[in-house]
Amino acid sequence: MSLKRNVVPFVSVDHMLKLILSIGVERFMLELAEFIEADLRRWNEFEKSVRLASHSHGGVIELMPTSDGESYSFKYVNGHPDNARSGRQTVTAFGVLAEVGSGYPVLLSEMTILTALRTAATSALAASRLAPADADCMALIGNGAQAEFQALAFKALLGVRRLRLFDIDRSASLKCVRNLAHLGFDMTVCGSVGECLEGASLVTTITADKRRATVLTDNLVGEGVHINAVGGDCPGKTELHPDILKRSDIFLEYAPQTRVEGECQQLPPDHPVTELWRVVVGDAPGRTSARQITIFDSVGFAIEDFSALRYVRRLLQDRPFYEELDLLADPDDPRDLFGMILRAGAAVPPV
Amino acid sequence: MSLKRNVVPFVSVDHMLKLILSIGVERFMLELAEFIEADLRRWNEFEKSVRLASHSHGGVIELMPTSDGESYSFKYVNGHPDNARSGRQTVTAFGVLAEVGSGYPVLLSEMTILTALRTAATSALAASRLAPADADCMALIGNGAQAEFQALAFKALLGVRRLRLFDIDRSASLKCVRNLAHLGFDMTVCGSVGECLEGASLVTTITADKRRATVLTDNLVGEGVHINAVGGDCPGKTELHPDILKRSDIFLEYAPQTRVEGECQQLPPDHPVTELWRVVVGDAPGRTSARQITIFDSVGFAIEDFSALRYVRRLLQDRPFYEELDLLADPDDPRDLFGMILRAGAAVPPV
Incomplete structure (x- = not known):
């Protein structure tokens, strides 16, 4: 990839799909998890901040920047639970990677699909450190846009092949079954959360309501499970009953953000939690006993x-899965930005 | 403009140039200033925050979001004073406008050129409320990428036709003279700041050094002038001697940001300042006397x-000055994001 300075490579949705297919979803998950793990290992090199959120009645728009001193990235992402009613995605995203030294963007990419992949890859990476040793069956509660990605990430990283599916809308579960039909899973569609949890030592909750919901009640959760709680991800939006949290060991990405946005928002601000990167680098233990939640x-x-x-x-x-975007003004003389207008005017007379 | 849901209109640099030329730079400035004025008039409807800056040795990368509850926008902008040495722009930018109700982006645009225009339009808008009544001559100190835009904005909004140019690099001034040659200005290239200021009741400083510089010393500034101080715009980067500030009335955009980034960073945090929007809506006076600075x-x-x-x-x-960008994943069923990959795979066999 050798481009002119004014050009930024752009990965459209179509190109992202082709890129993923050219690699294969499971290999993509594995390699992406390796990239995430490598970056978590150098956690202290990164500039970290809670995301900058603009909340409105119907949802939230967020900017998520970070930098390792060499590269800078940010993602634009929205979360609008009611979008589905008008046929839109609940979550859409795009992102930019830039060079810190010059401030010039070097990649613009769709991230609606990429976010689904990275969320699932991170979940599976966490589970690879936290799940019971013999975990081969996952309860998947909430069978919307993220569900298949979670299933494939857990298959790729942990070898999970048994899925128990539940959604308050059974057609969502059937969509998952259809989509995953030829990808090596043994799947059971369940009629209740309780049924879904039977025999599952991995539990992924990934529902989309923007409210304080109790997808998992305390009595349903037995010992020795790992809960991958993905759906509670903004203030006022949770999935687990707080009593579950109180008898579990809680791992999270970045405490200042998760204490406001995650299941943790239900706990006192000093409740003990462990950031995942500490487990990845070996600073903190992951799972320490078979009975632990x-x-x-x-x-x-x-x-x-x-x-x-x-x-x-x-x-x-x-x-070759990108196009070249004429995003950056690049006059021959950097002081002569205005000259670009003059020269464009000479080349193309005003209409 | 009627587009499919997945498509976001994108204004490239080339299209921005054509768009500006199709309107004419001065009319563009006038209309843009009207849009800015209209938004300043409803200041209290906006969600406001200081920009989110990532500082590095060579410069800064910033995200600048805001929302009026209907629309949301953010700009990505860098400032890297040393970029010019490698033939790059000191400042490059792009931005996005989105719909708050759905979180969907509705416009992606280059903003390197657009930022130059909006900065100049804002300067001229401020000057239209603050400049001495008879101001027709502007000293333009710093003749880099922003200079011509400032000149044309002041011509469009205030009728300024006499320019006095100074830059430590005389070739920058000569570039300005060339670029503005047929646009109705009477221009004088000056050999010093002092000479540049002679007879000018408007002074625009717009230098690019990332340091505490003193472009204007106290003794050079007489009574009854309006200073448009544009170049001091991040922590550690100023242009005016603090003594000038102390005998002037200071107007700014958003106090919490300017007190950190602007000339004001040299003053105590409680030094009186006036936000421009208050002058625009008539809540605060602009210029009140001929001798005031x-x-x-x-x-x-x-x-x-x-x-x-x-x-x-x-x-x-x-x-028609945009192209259609395939930025947003838009499955037929919003819950079926993964199905997009499957269907793309069926349509295009993996390579």
């Missing part, structure tokens, strides 16, 4: 998007 | 970018 309180963090953009950029080095 | 301590604020994107979007309603 572990929770990954996932809300999504900027470094995962940084890793995802970095991975996509690497893939583009020898794959 | 007024300063517009410009650093650039998110609402100006919001106005600029809103103006560009309006122009695109009946002008």
Whole structure:
């Protein structure tokens, strides 16, 4: 990839689909998880901040920046639970990777699909450190846009092949079954959360309501499970009864953000939690006993998007799945920005 | 402009140039200033925050979001004073306008050129309230990428036709003279700041050094001038000697941001300042006497970018200067994001 200075490579939705297919979803998950893990290992090199959120009645628009001093990234992402009613995505996203030294963007990419992949890859990465040793069956509660990605990430990283599916809308579960039909899963569609949890030592909750919901009640959760709590991800939006949290060990991405946005918002601000990167580098234990309940309180963090953009950029080095965007004004003389208008005017007379 | 849901109109640099030429630079400035003024008039409807800056040795990368509850915008902008040495722009930018109700982006635009226009339009808008009544001559100190835009904005809004130019690099001044040669100005290239200021009741400082510089010393500034201080716009980067500030009335965009980034950073945090919007709505006086020194301590604020994107979007309603960007994943069923990959795979076998 060798481009002129004014040109920024752009990965459209169509190109992202082709890029993923050219790699294969499971390999993409594995490699993306490796990129995320590599970045978590150098956690202290990153500039970290809670995301900048603009809340409105119908949802939220967020900017999620980070930098490792060499590269800078940000993601634009919205969350609008009611969008589905008008046929829109609940979550859409795009992101930019830039060079810190010059401030010039070097990649613009769709991230609606990429976010689904990185969220699932992060969940599976966390579970690889936290799940019971023999975990091979996952309860998947909430079978919307994220569900299949979670299933495939857990298959790719943990070898999970048994899925128990539940959604308050059974057609969502049937959609999952259809989509995953030929991908090596043994799937059971369940009629209740309780039925869904039977025999599952992995529990992924990924519902979309923007409210304080109780998808999992305390009595339903037995010992020795790992809960991958993905759906509670903004203030006022939770899925787990607080009593579950109180008898679990809680792992999360970045405490200042998750304590406001995640399941943790239901706990006192000094409740003990462990940031995932500490487990990854070996500073903190992951699962320590078979009877322990572990929770990954996932809300999504900027470094995962940084890793995802970095991975996509690497893939583009020898794959043609981008177009060239004329995004940056690049006059011959940098002081002569106005001259660009004059010269364009000479070339193309005003209409 | 009627587009499919997944498509976001994109204004490239080339299209921005054509759009500006199709309107004419001065009319563009006038109309853009009207959009900015209209948004300043409803200041209290906006969500305001200081920009989110990532500082590095060579410069800064910033995100500047705002929202009026109907639309949301953000701009990505860098400032890297050393970029010019490698033939790059000191400042490059792009921005997005989105619909708050759905979170969907509705416009992606280059903003390197648009920022130059909106900065100049804001300066001239401020000067229209603050300059001495008879101001017809402007000293333009710093003749880099922003200079011609400032000149044309002051011509469009205030009728300024006499320019006195100074830059430590005389070739920059000569570039300005060339670029503005047929646009109705009477121009004098000066050999010093002192000479440049002679007879000018408007003074625009717009140098690019990322340091505490003293472009204007106290003894050089007489009574009855309006200073449009544009170049001091981040922590550690100023242009005016603090003694000038102390005998002037200071106007600025958004106090919490300018007190950190602008000339004001040299003053105690409680030094009296007036936000420009208050003058625009008539809540605060602008210039009150002929002998007063007024300063517009410009650093650039998110609402100006919001106005600029809103103006560009309006122009695109009946002008073809955009392309369609496949930025948003839009499955037929919003819950079926993964199905997009499957269907793309069925249509295009993996390579």
